[in-house]
Amino acid sequence: MIVLRPAAERGHANHGWLDSWHSFSFADYFDPDHVHWGPLRVINEDRVAAGQGFGTHGHRDMEIISYVLEGALGHKDSIGNVESITPGEVQRMSAGTGVTHSEFNYDSTGTTHFLQIWILPERTGITPGYEQKRFDEAEKRGRLRLVVSPDGADGSVRIHQDARMHAGLFDGAEHAALAIAPGRLAYVHLVRGRATVNGRELAAGDALLYRDEPEVRIEAGQGAEVLVFDLPELARH
Template sequence: MITLRKSADRGHADHGWLESFHSFSFADYRDEQHMGWGNLRVINEDRIAPGTGFGTHGHRDMEIISYVLEGALGHKDSIGDGASILPGEVQRMSAGRGIQHSEFNHAADETTHFLQIWLLPEARGIEPGYEQKPFSAEQKRGALKLVASPDARDGAVKLNADAAMYVGLFDGAEQAELAFDTRRLAYVHVARGAVEVNGKALVAGDAAKLDGEPRLTLSNGVDAEVIVFDLARAAVRSAAVAAQVAK
């Protein structure tokens, strides 16, 4: 079964310095039909205005991935990491037993456009951690490149969650397939452009939830950048998670 989640149906918030679209319930956007998908809890498409950003704040017991589409994202945290995240790079922050961090757009004249992704971890109270790796356009062109997984295979970022994340670029005749264990779930998010997901047309901001589908086929892309998740069937831990996403 494939269920589409259209871009226009997402939650939306405009704070002036930040414009955000929420694929799942987050902060003031509450939708009981969209609380997450398996152990994927948050996909926020954020645009941060020049010279602004998220001040220092805390998280715990969450795997947080930042994926920059345009501009740069400055990161600083309480375990001593500081970096600038650029397009094509994947940043994973394990909040574990608790971490403080800030994310900032230091550019004077360029908006930072990125995806903020939260996954429920396999275990609570782990040591907080950070990892960041670049993945070239060539690695993703006409293919689904593994960029994050529990075993960090093929050079992927290591996830402390039962999930895998792939990124692909598709245009024209380029296409890719990925097989799934039908006991698990999958989620496809179109970051930009347009593409067909198992024959269904999606455009930027759209997503597809896959349940019981043995195979994913991406085809007929038009300057498309696509993110695919292979996910555990995990229930949302409502109390702990709700407290964080309400901030």
Template sequence: MTLSLRPAAARGHAEHGWLSSRHTFSFADYFDPAQMGFRTLRVINEDWVAPQTGFGTHPHRDMEILTYVIAGAVAHKDSTGGEGIIRRGEVQVMSAGTGIRHSEMNPLADETLHLLQIWILPEAQRLPPRYDQAVFDDEDKRDRLRLIASRDGREGSLVLHQDASVYAAILSPGQRLSHDLGAGRGAWVQVVAGALAVNGHVLSAGDGLAIENEAAVSLASENGAEIVLFDLG
């Protein structure tokens, strides 16, 4: 069995005034050759965006991009015509493919936007760009692993062009959950809020854990927690 903890405090940090960002893996000016991603998971950025500011129009290519809103709202607009406001309980996916330009802004005047920006490497290059979003509210994630993104879009999840299944869960105090891993698969658990034990390791908000050569992922929380779990081929 192989378990590798990525503590919240060890993450890269960027401070831009309007944006405070923590980088689980190498990103932009933060580079650590030992932290280049996990399997096809390439980026987990935890961002806090000040009111009525954000990321102006910028390009991406050949990446599957998930936005998981923790608090506040993000206004999205892209060159495919995709446009919308995503709030807590909603997730968006964008396939950058052959090239896409988009902006992500905090439209609120009095609330900081808090989100996870997640990049997953696609299974093929130069795919057609696309955008989608879906609602997975707190009750939908309560005390179960709710599938939010997958290769085949099963259970109403968003579609990813990769052999990856992404789950979100909100554990009540004292709750336990388990997720079986298929042969040769690995998992990454990212803690959004609270604290829990993952396969015997105690994790707190912002921590991540890479799991290899295990038959299952075991989750248990004394006081409650919110997590995102990646099941990766």
């Protein structure tokens, strides 16, 4: 089973300083058919206006991943991290027993465009933690580069869940496939550009949800940037 989630059907909120599209139920947006996919709980496509940002706020028991597309995201948290996240970098914050943080666009003119991704942890009450790594464009060109995993394989960012996130860049004849083990789910999010994924033509913001399928196939990219999630099955909603 492969289900298309068109970009235009996502939840949308424009607060002036923040323009956000929600792939899953979030804040005032609720869709009972799109609460989570396995442990994948949130993909918000956020555009933060110049000189604006999220003030200090708290989280618990969530693996939070930031994937910046344009601009820079300033991060400061209660466990001592003060960082700037730029395109090509993947940041993970494990909220665990509780953490507060802020995220800000310090540029005076440009917009920060990023994906905010939440993954449910395999267990609650862990010690909060932080990790940030850069993955150069060459590592993702024409292939699916593992960037998030439970064991830090291939230099990926480590999360507390049996889930993996791959990132790839595709143009023209470049193509790739990722096998899906029996009993596992997959989720493909086309970050930008266009691509054909398992025979379906996708545009920026579109997604595909997979259950009982053997692989994800990506081809015919046009400036395409793709995220592919390999996920365990959880209780269905």
